[in-house]
Amino acid sequence: MGGQGSDEKRSLELAEEARETEWQKPSFISELFMGRVATSLIFPFPEQDPADKRAGDEVLEKLRIFLKEKLDADRIDREKEIPPEVIAGLRDLGLFGIKIPKEYGGLGLSQTNYNRIVQLVSSHCASTAVMLSAHQSIGVPQPLRMFGTEEQKQKYLPRLAAGAMSAFALTEPGVGSDPSKMTTTAVPAEDDESYLINGKKLWITNGPVADLMIVMARTNDPREERPEITAFIVEGNAEGLSTEHRCDFMGLKGLQNGLLNFDNVRVSREDILGSMGEGLKLALRTLNTGRLTLPAACGGAMKQTLAMAVKWGKERRQWGAPVAHHEAVAAKIASIAADIFAVESLTWLTSALAERGETDIRLEAAMAKLYCTEALWRAVDEGVQIRGGRGYETADSLRGRGEAPMPMERALRDARINLIIEGTSEIMRLFIAREALDPHLRIAGASATSDKVNFKEAAGFYARWYPALWLPRFKAPGGVALPGRLGRHLRFVERATRRLARDLFHMMVRHRQGLQKKQMLLGRLVDTGAELFAMTAVLSRAASPQRPKGAEQMADLFCRQARRRLNALHRAIYSNDDRLAYKTARQVLDGDYPWIEENILCTWKEEREKE
Incomplete structure (x- = not known):
């Protein structure tokens, strides 16, 4: 237990050092978790020049x-x-x-x-x-x-x-989201003008065909507990660099992605990117910006999914009417459409925020990535269901027997990775939760790696802050006026935001330092913030003079559905099965339920044991 605790602390310390700890610019999400709706950052909706x-x-x-x-x-x-x-x-x-x-x-x-x-x-x-x-x-x-x-x-x-392909090599076979375990090393060569990189990198998109790549490597003594990680620009044809294996995935079949081996790959000192030991900060900032792309990709896939569902829903007739006219299917189509409106609202909002440079978008980018990738997965799952057997059939097979080659099956396979790449949904929730807790930790004079608390300073702040969260508000936040029925949704956002801040405070008081380990609980708090962010983006876009046709009704539907999800999340914060589920999982891991593996065949296990 002592070793495990030491490893956990070391990982947390490294992650803390790599974080951008100074919030130089405002953040809508950061304000949200403090119980404030910063409408001035979102309204009016930013339209493209x-x-x-x-x-x-x-x-x-x-x-x-x-x-x-x-x-x-x-x-x-x-x-x-x-x-x-x-x-x-x-x-x-x-x-x-x-x-x-x-x-x-x-x-x-x-x-x-x-x-x-x-x-x-x-x-x-x-x-x-x-x-x-x-x-x-x-x-x-x-x-x-x-x-x-x-x-x-x-x-x-x-x-x-001009077209030189590039890649970003961070992940390793034994290292995912915990960089403290990185084993790839870069040591000074005998000429002292270059470094020699040794190690392996896994799941490197474009890696097998890259002309250039960024490689993260440890540049201090591997025997030291805390690694110093540095970024290098490496030529794809460098001597000693090879592709050991090209990976084959559920979807994205055309992707060149593989396991790369670095065997004394020589890199000039001039190709160190940034400063020595600043590799993790570089990686985090790069990923923050990179995540802005995923919502756009999700929106494109969702629109294609809906187009196929609508086409089929109108043409296929069952029980005397098109299947899309039956309520069960119609509800799916409406939900996908409402989610598309939200995904696009988040996409164009976060894009504009990044361009303006007036806000700190690390949380907005992470939140948009989390929300939009999960919305896409819901959409393609429902799209396959609407198409029925044809949704499970490949486009080539459909074409081969004379039907329209709708690639719904491919859309499902391709969509699943989005909940994993550039930070899994689980890691995104923990990252956002950590940033959301940061203002509270600073108020209390604490940190994620320390138990020290300045009770006097914390008491002075919370004695003013917490009671204000219960005071009724009679005006829309920021004095924003919305058309038709949308004003009530913005007022709900304001109330729910204060409720989120109270819930976060209650959980801090109840669990104290142990809150960081309550991942299911933190996930619900983050999902609450994500729904509120999406609602605000939707309402801002629906209020824009350049809003698309039908925006008001689509925003109303989305907000209605989001409010039901929010109420369910709030209940689950206080009433859940997390403790029993965790206990059961540990028992399953310990083999306490042998019947679970009875009457099944695990050839992969036998193959591994032979090795």
């Missing part, structure tokens, strides 16, 4: 034609390769340098236009969308723009904009 939109429209028009005429998504899924001519065509369109500034050869487009492009590609071929996104959302271009020297930018950005 007309000139910026025209720049994006020009690229989207060419891209739409290219995707339709040159990119066969079913072939990519079938053959597990994105054809060279497709990659060449994307290069010709400049799509390997969407956000790279024009002075370095890129298109220099905004985050909003970048996400519009990702949304379109994702609606057609998820493998291609992830390839492009991994290259420039988390691959070399993004961290290079954020942390690179001018010499590094001049050297690499033009290559990347």
Whole structure:
């Protein structure tokens, strides 16, 4: 037990050191967990500048034609390769340098236009969308723009904009979200002008075909308890770098992703990105920005899913009416549509917030990633159900027997990874919860790794703050006026936000330092915040003069459904089965229920034991 506790503390300390602890700019989500609805950060809804939109429209028009005429998504899924001519065509369109500034050869487009492009590609071929996104959302271009020297930018950005593929190598076979266990090392070479990298990296998207990659490696003595992690720019054809295995997944069949081996790979000191030992901070900031892309990708896939469900729902007749006219199916279609409105609202809101640079978006990006990926999974699951047997059948099989080749089955397979990549839903909830607790920890003079509490200072703050959370409010937050029935939803958001802050405080008092281990409880608090964030984004968009047709009704439906989910989450905070479930899980792990493995065949276990 002592060793396990020591490892846990070491991991927490490393994570704390890598965090951006200073909140220099306001954050809507941070305010939310303190019981405040910062409407000024969300209202009015940020609309895209007309000139910026025209720049994006020009690229989207060419891209739409290219995707339709040159990119066969079913072939990519079938053959597990994105054809060279497709990659060449994307290069010709400049799509390997969407956000790279024009002075370095890129298109220099905004985050909003970048996400519009990702949304379109994702609606057609998820493998291609992830390839492009991994290259420039988390691959070399993004961290290079954020942390690179001018010499590094001049050297690499033009290559990347011209189509050099890139990757981001962080994860290892034994290391997921806990970087304290990283084993890849970079040690000074004999010439003292370069480093030698040794180790393995797993699940590196674009890794097997990358021309350039960011590699995270430990640069201090491996015998030291706490690793110093540094980022390096590595050439994809470097001597000693090889792909041991190309991974094959449930979906995203066209993706080049693999297990990479580094055997004395030499890297110049000039290719250290950022400062020595700053690798984790670089990785976290890169992922914060990279997560902005996932909501756009989810929106594209959800729209494609709904288009297929609507087409089938109107054409297929059962019991004398189209299946979409039956209430059970109609409810699914309406929910998917309402969720799409929310996902798009979050997408364009967070894109605009990132571009403005006036807010701290680490929580907004994480929250949008969490919410939109789970909304996508609900949508494709319901889409398959609406299509029935045909939803389970591949597009090639449907085409082979003369039916419309709707790729619903592929959409389901491709969607599932989004709840895992760039931070699993569980890790996202813990990350958001940690940031949400930060103001309270600072008030109490404590930290995630210390039990010290300044009770006098904390008592002085909470004696004023907590009673104010119970006081009734009679005006909409921020004096925001909304059309029709939407005003009552914003007033609900304000009440529910204060209730969330009270719930968080109650759980802090009840569990104290142990709250960080109550992952199910923290998850419910975070999900509450996510629903409130989505509701606010939806209401802001529905109130915009440039709102899309039917926005008011769609926002009303979404908010009604969100309010029911919020009430259920609130009840579960105080009444749940977490303790019994955890006890049962430990008993299952200890083999206390042998009947669970009776009358099944686990050949994978036998194969592993032979090794």
